[in-house]
Amino acid sequence: AQSVTQLDSQVPVFEEAPVELRCNYSSSVSVYLFWYVQYPNQGLQLLLKYLSGSTLVKGINGFEAEFNKSQTSFHLRKPSVHISDTAEYFCAVSHFTGTASKLTFGTGTRLQVTL
Amino acid sequence: DAGVTQSPTHLIKTRGQQVTLRCSPKSGHDTVSWYQQALGQGPQFIFQYYEEEERQRGNFPDRFSGHQFPNYSSELNVNALLLGDSALYLCASTWTGTYNEQFFGPGTRLTVL
Numbered sequence: 697a698q699s700v701t702q703l704d705s706q707v708p709v710f711e712e713a714p715v716e717l718r719c720n721y722s723s724s725v726s727v728y729l730f731w732y733v734q735y736p737n738q739g740l741q742l743l744l745k746y747l748s749g750s751t752l753v754k755g756i757n758g759f760e761a762e763f764n765k766s767q768t769s770f771h772l773r774k775p776s777v778h779i780s781d782t783a784e785y786f787c788a789v790s791h792f793t794g795t796a797s798k799l800t801f802g803t804g805t806r807l808q809v810t811l
Numbered sequence: 812d813a814g815v816t817q818s819p820t821h822l823i824k825t826r827g828q829q830v831t832l833r834c835s836p837k838s839g840h841d842t843v844s845w846y847q848q849a850l851g852q853g854p855q856f857i858f859q860y861y862e863e864e865e866r867q868r869g870n871f872p873d874r875f876s877g878h879q880f881p882n883y884s885s886e887l888n889v890n891a892l893l894l895g896d897s898a899l900y901l902c903a904s905t906w907t908g909t910y911n912e913q914f915f916g917p918g919t920r921l922t923v924l
Contacts, residue, residue: 700853732915738917738918739815739901739915739916739917739918740854740901740903740915741915742912742913742914745912786853786854788853797867798844798856798859798867798869799844799846799854799856799903799913800856801853801854801855802853803851803852803853804851804852804853
């Protein structure tokens with residue numbers, strides 16, 4: 697079984713400040729890791745994913761995340777946030793079974809960017 | 812490319828009723844998954860369809876059922892609605908084989924009164 701823990705339910709930050717959203721996962725097998733963003737009244741948009749290779753993954757909108765296998769973490773970072781980054785962020789895990797597989801999501805982190 | 816589309820956008824039902832939600836996958840995709848997102852929670856996997864068959868299922872009761880059509884579109888049916896079924900229902904599509912990103916639709920907001 698897999699599980700995802702997002703340690704912060706809300707993260708307030710000023711515009712142009714850096715931010716880190718934390719994510720830890722639990723799994724008995726190798727996993728794929730994802731960060732999704734959800735704007736109000738919308739579906740989920742993929743920010744970035746880790747499937748294999750380099751542990752530092754760059755995504756859209758200036759976000760990046762680092763996969764740390766020993767700490768079972770996949771924290772999301774952005775060096776300078778913008779008001780438009782205000783949204784709900786979800787970390788998710790999946791494992792590949794030879795066919796497309798389900799995603800297991802964390803409970804989300806609300807990023808609130810203010811002036 | 813229209814991406815993943817879902818209908819209706821919003822729906823209001825009363826307890827005990829039945830509801831059908833619809834999803835059209837992104838062009839070229841053959842696998843459809845459904846997720847339930849309760850208010851303030853992360854999405855929970857309901858089930859996944861491929862080649863018109865349910866391939867995986869999450870921890871949801873039999874009141875939740877689905878179907879996939881030959882054109883890969885899908886329906887989610889929920890019988891005997893409960894207040895707790897109120898949620899955003901998300902459809903995601905991908906193509907099978909090597910692992911690929913799941914693309915999400917905008918969701919259907921179901922309110923059960």
